[in-house]
Amino acid sequence: MLDIQNDKTNTRTHEMEGKCPFGGDRIGGAIGTPPALSDWYPDRLKVEMLHQNGPQANPLGDDFDYAAAFDRIDLAALKQEIKTFLTSSVAWWPSDYGNYGPQMIRMAWHAAGTYRIADGRGGAGEALQRFAPISSWWDNGNTDKSRRLIWPIKQKYGSALSWGDLMVLTGNCALEIMGFPTYGFAGGRHDAWEADSATYWGPEVWDPTKVQSPDSMVNRDKRWHGQNGDADYDLENPLAATHQALIYVNPEGPYANGDPLGSARDIRIAFTRMAMNDEETVALIAGGHAFGKSHGMVPADQIGAPPEIAPIEAMGLGWHNPVGTGSGEFTMTNGIEGSWTPDPTQWDNSYLENLFKFEWEQTKSPAGASQWTPIDPSAPRTPDAHVQGKMNPLMMMTSDIALKLDPDYRAVCEKFLGDFDAFTQAFSKAWYKLTHRDMGPRERYLGPERTLENDLLWQDPIPPLDHDPVGDADIAVLKQAIMATGLSVSDLVFTAFSAAATYRNSDKRGGANGARLALAPQKDWVVNQRTVPVVAALRGVMADFNAAQGGSARVSLADLIVLGGCAAVEQAAADAGVDVTVPFTPGRRDTTQDLTDIEMFTWLKPVVDGFRNYVDDQFETIARDVAPEELFLDKAQLLALTAPEWVALVGGLRAMGANYDNSAKGVFTDRVGVLTNDFFTVLTSMDYEWKKTDATGMTFSLDDRNTGQSRFQATRSDLIFGSNSQLRAVAEVYASGDGHTRFVKDFVKVWDKVMMLDRFDVRR
Known part of the structure; x- marks a missing residue:
């Protein structure tokens, strides 16, 4: 009887290979590989990309201080260990010419070489060469061997040495042992902990089970x-x-x-x-x-x-x-x-x-x-x-x-x-530019080789702080002076956000620090034209304040632009019946036109900026078959926002009338400039219905179901927060009876986050 049962078990085990162990033939549930949502609904907005590489994936925890850990490494000793290894050879993967240097140069080069200027994604910064899809690209053949060869060094130094830093440093050491003088090395790359599912690497669909070298893709690219x-x-x-x-x-x-x-x-x-x-x-x-x-x-x-x-x-x-x-x-x-x-x-x-x-x-x-x-x-x-x-x-x-x-x-x-x-x-x-291009400002650079004689233009240099930043008393005085100019809440919020919104978490470029909003090319972008008179007025406030200060603390234009937005948000919240203090951290500096690479900053010009309800006139030519809301999501991801932060930020910007052209699109309120939750209450209301107002489905009218009268106007960048199920679930929280105060506080948090994204002078 036992033998018969064993035979049945073996047969059943064989039959169930590749099937869900919990019954039936379906592959799914907690175990297995179910069809992806994108298979069922290919056009759905993939909001989950905002939560990629979250804290749950990081075994080091949020409180781990990589900069402090890296600074404790004896870099000279580490480099000597790497160089000693490079001139060795192991049986399982012998070195060419008795020197692993060339293949390590290739590893570092290919890690950094995925960087692209258009969106700042790629590069060596997160060591994404370890994960799919990059790890398995044909062009990265045998880079897996290179990383395994240096694993003993990574193992020894542990969390104090990221894979990203080790890979680039190994490439540098390889060059040095072969007689090449490197320009320098900076640590500070923080590793990712999961595959990158957000970056768009191309439109091709291919069969990963077959070897596909680039020459086999004729007529498929x-x-x-x-x-x-x-x-x-x-x-x-x-x-x-x-x-x-x-x-x-x-x-x-x-x-x-x-x-x-x-x-x-x-x-x-x-x-x-x-x-x-x-x-x-x-x-x-x-x-x-x-x-x-x-x-x-x-x-x-x-x-x-x-x-x-x-x-x-x-x-x-x-x-x-x-x-x-x-x-x-x-x-x-x-x-x-x-x-x-x-x-x-x-x-x-x-x-x-x-x-x-x-x-x-x-x-x-x-x-x-x-x-x-x-x-x-x-x-x-x-x-x-x-x-x-x-x-x-x-x-x-x-x-x-x-x-x-x-x-x-x-x-x-x-x-x-x-x-x-x-x-x-x-x-x-x-080589230095290639391997450091995605690291952002020099403040992020770590280690004794990071100091260079001159800033390089591609590093987007900002002169060092040459004066004391303003204190609390000065900030209070400046807030009063800003509001006394007569600038509207809407204009101040729009200008501060426009300065900060150029930031890209992909390569740490952009942001309010440096006040490049007032310089070419940013000052000339159509999306920024509302900021021009505001910046001029703030320059006047700056001149008056700094002249009165003499040798004491002074304020930069960059700080003043952000402070103006913070003061306006406080006013808008107060007018909505919620008393809040918007955090403000002074210390931003102003850069110059000579230190601004116009061509490279032109790449930061948005094609779509849904936060300010902007779509470039050449959108259809530039973006081709991509919907505006997809590029809106892409921008939210570049700002390192979560889905709730994205929803809260947009709702607040709409309430305060922060559209690039001062239009009423998405401004679902009669109290523009007041931090209400009206955007959400209207968006989730069933008293109205939305109708297209153009053949392409880019703009819409909100009509009263009873009277048929048009009440509000909107774009796709507005309606997505009501049509997408995940975004709507958050919008409903803020539209609820107890949602207004929560919304205001959440908006203030995400506002401060965006204003501080580029402040690597106070965090690394």
């Missing part, structure tokens, strides 16, 4: 608009990678077509989206390819699954190579095989020298990838990375030949060929 060769042929914003699963470009040329000039076009588009100019682009490519080799000994279709879907016994490692040892001389990464220089572990100028000295012909790697080999048989050869005494021909990629054939890139190369010191300095500064 949807990120390009227009026809190849036309003037309007361009890469979809905000993307920077030219093809799916790549960091920058396909090294074999677009879709592996071997076209150097097509590759040059792709390189320029991709690196421009990465905030790099032509000189920085050449410096990074030529500098990076001065070291190490590319790997292409085994065809792609023989390589196993990427880490995210590799077998469980692989323990998070992917791209299993079944040929030979699977590593060393059998290594397969991007399919191209060989080294660019005769001495791959030494900083020199031989990459550019060989590129220009010899003619190159297209050949194939052992894996079948397109690459280039010198035609001249007398060209120098490079030692094999693993086989003693074996010599191999030099190699160039299509993306290397592009630098020689493109006229502008060629001019930069020729400059570097004639001045190796200039090349060294350019690569040093470009």
Whole structure:
């Protein structure tokens, strides 16, 4: 009887593989993989992206002080440990040429290289290379091995050394041991603890169970608009990678077509989206390819699954190579095989020298990838990375030949060929920019190597505080002076929010500090035109106050803009019957036009800013098939808001009439400038019905159900708070009989949060 039962159990166990253990054939519930909401409702607004990487995912807790922990590290000793490791080799993944440096440079480069200027997302800052989808992109092949190799160092230093900092520092140490003088290193990167489900990496749908190198995606890549060769042929914003699963470009040329000039076009588009100019682009490519080799000994279709879907016994490692040892001389990464220089572990100028000295012909790697080999048989050869005494021909990629054939890139190369010191300095500064671009203001930088002689323009510098900030008594005087100007609550709130709303938590750029609202390009944006007379009036208050102070505390324009908003919110709350004190932390500084990179700040100009009910006139061309509320959500995520904070902030801004054009859209109240909860009571009322007022469904009218009379006007950025179930659930709290006081207090909290997002001078 026991044997029969065991047989039945075994049969049932086999039958239930892949099924829910709680009965039936459905895969779902707490265990299993149910269809995602996006599968059922592809157009739903994914509000949950606001709660990604929340405190519940962080094992270190909210009270962990990473800056204090990192500052206790002996950085010199840590660097020496890394350098000692770099010149070693372990059996399970032997180093090329007895030096792990080149592959660690690639790891750091690919971690930082996901950064894009359009929305500030990507970069090394959160070490997202550890998680899907980035961890399993084809272009990141074998970076999983690099991270496992340095795990013993991470394990030793624990929470005091983030993965983000370790990866970049290891790249720096790798450059240094091979004779390259780095520009510096700053710690301060805070690791993420879960996969990034918010960032849009591209429109393509692909099968992750199959090896898909970039050349296998011909006619499937949807990120390009227009026809190849036309003037309007361009890469979809905000993307920077030219093809799916790549960091920058396909090294074999677009879709592996071997076209150097097509590759040059792709390189320029991709690196421009990465905030790099032509000189920085050449410096990074030529500098990076001065070291190490590319790997292409085994065809792609023989390589196993990427880490995210590799077998469980692989323990998070992917791209299993079944040929030979699977590593060393059998290594397969991007399919191209060989080294660019005769001495791959030494900083020199031989990459550019060989590129220009010899003619190159297209050949194939052992894996079948397109690459280039010198035609001249007398060209120098490079030692094999693993086989003693074996010599191999030099190699160039299509993306290397592009630098020689493109006229502008060629001019930069020729400059570097004639001045190796200039090349060294350019690569040093470009590498520093690449690996630190997403870190934000210098106040976030940690460690003894963080101090530089000069601020760099891409760091958005703000001069140091050269006076005492105002105290409590001064703040009270300034509030009275601001309100005495006759500026409205609406205008003051709008101006303060406009200054702060440029902030992006992705790369820590923007915000009210620096008062760049008063400088080009921000002062000229259509969305900011309401702020111009307000800033002029506040300049008058500043001049009068500072003149009266003499040598004592002074106020900056940046502080005054924020203080004006805080005073206005207090007035609006009082007029609504709620007494509140809005927190204000002085100490902001004013920067200058010379310290403001107009081109780089132009990227912060919003296409949609639902907080101020703004939609760019070119929205349909720029955003294509994206709805305004989706970009509104994107902006809320860049401001690091939760769903309740988003709802409260919008309700308050609408009540105080903070639309960019002073329109009545979404201002569901007869008491504009008073911090009521009218926005929510009207939004949730069933006494009215909403009707489209234009064919595209962008604007709406609120009509009384009984009389048919139009009561209010609205946009999609208003109605989303009543139509989306998750946002409506929060709106109902504030619309309830006991919701008004709660709303005012919640608005004040989120207002202070937004005003303080860029205050890294008081927090790191």
